[in-house]
Amino acid sequence: MNSVTILGLIAGIFTSFSLLPQLIKALRTKHTRDLSLSMFSILATGIFLWILYGIILHDIAIIIANAVSFFFTFTILMLILKYKN
Amino acid sequence: MNSVTILGLIAGIFTSFSLLPQLIKALRTKHTRDLSLSMFSILATGIFLWILYGIILHDIAIIIANAVSFFFTFTILMLILKYKN
Numbered sequence: 229m230n231s232v233t234i235l236g237l238i239a240g241i242f243t244s245f246s247l248l249p250q251l252i253k254a255l256r257t258k259h260t261r262d263l264s265l266s267m268f269s270i271l272a273t274g275i276f277l278w279i280l281y282g283i284i285l286h287d288i289a290i291i292i293a294n295a296v297s298f299f300f301t302f303t304i305l306m307l308i309l310k311y312k313n
Numbered sequence: 314m315n316s317v318t319i320l321g322l323i324a325g326i327f328t329s330f331s332l333l334p335q336l337i338k339a340l341r342t343k344h345t346r347d348l349s350l351s352m353f354s355i356l357a358t359g360i361f362l363w364i365l366y367g368i369i370l371h372d373i374a375i376i377i378a379n380a381v382s383f384f385f386t387f388t389i390l391m392l393i394l395k396y397k398n
Contacts, residue, residue, distance in 0.1 A: 236366045242359025249352050262347070267334050274327025281321045281374070289366070290375075 233289050240293020247300040251307075260308045268308060272301045318374050325378020332385040336392075345393045353393060357386045 254260050275298045282290030339345050360383045367375030 232366065232369050235362060235369070239359050239362030239366055242355050242362060244359075246352050246356035246359060249349055264334055267331050270327050271331035274324050274329075274331060277320060277324030277327060281317065281324055284317050284320070 236287070236289025237292065240289055240296065244293055244296040244300060247297060247304070251300050251304050254304055254307045254311075258311055260304075260311045263304070263308050265305070265308050265312075268301055268305045272298065272305055275301055321372070321374025322377065325374055325381065329378055329381040329385060332382060332389070336385050336389050339389055339392045339396075343396055345389075345396045348389070348393050350390070350393050350397075353386055353390045357383065357390055360386055 250263075254263070275294050278294040279291060279298060282288075282294060335348070339348070360379050363379040364376060364383060367373075367379060
């Protein structure tokens, strides 16, 4: 693994894990009314497109970083839908 | 511009603009107490590293997408610090 890929993976750890406090908060409080469904839908769509972009370019850092981000974002989205009512 | 770059730019529009509702809300309400300073600091750091990654790889989609995201995130960070007290 070269140093550029390591830089991408470190960047990915930062951007992916910035989602974690929100996910933990939603799981803990079971309260997601203040979260925007449209915002997280747009974000999940964008992250999904980045995964495709990474796959086409065979860029492992982009694929891994966005796969982790997608998992967190998708889980937050499901919690928004679950605790909607 | 090839179709892969266009895919990256579309992905970037989605992920960057998912930050916009939060920025608009903070500007409108002048109230950022519920926003996590550490979350947006981590995010800004990660986005900055993605810009470096894009520059090293000469990847224009990664550079543009993350430059826009960095602008939004940095502005939100400044508003958090401004409206802290």
